[in-house]
Amino acid sequence: AFIRRAVEIAGGRQLIFKLHPSENVKRATREIHRHAPGAMVFAIGSAEEMIANCDVLITRFSSTAFVGLALGKETYSDFDMDELRRLMPVQNGSAAFNIANVCRRFLEEGQ
DSSP states (O other), X not given: OHHHHHHHHHTTSOOEEEOOTTSOHHHHHHHHHXXXXXXXXXXXXXXXXXXHTOSEEEOSSOTHHHHHHHTTOXXXXXXXXXXXXXXXXXXXXXXXXXXXHHHHHHHHHTO
8 A cells, every 4th residue: 555655746747765784685675566667676775865855755654754754855654744854853944053052051050
């Protein structure tokens, strides 16, 4: 069902599957190619780098959904997406400033 859903969402675009480290590579690759001929399958490599370069992220129950959301990717997951968005840290471009202020306060309190 997951692979068929991915094919549907992809709408003719290239599909790239990054397998979970505990996945049986031969079995998973065979199953993926049965339902998504032409899909690329990777057993190794950085999922985060792949997400950074994708148009759409489709995942099951994986924390990589947060990576997709943080990078502004169209993201599909078996998690409740509204809940994931609610749990996302604020991305407003001022994180470094806020972290520096916390560090300053911490250092000042230590004096």
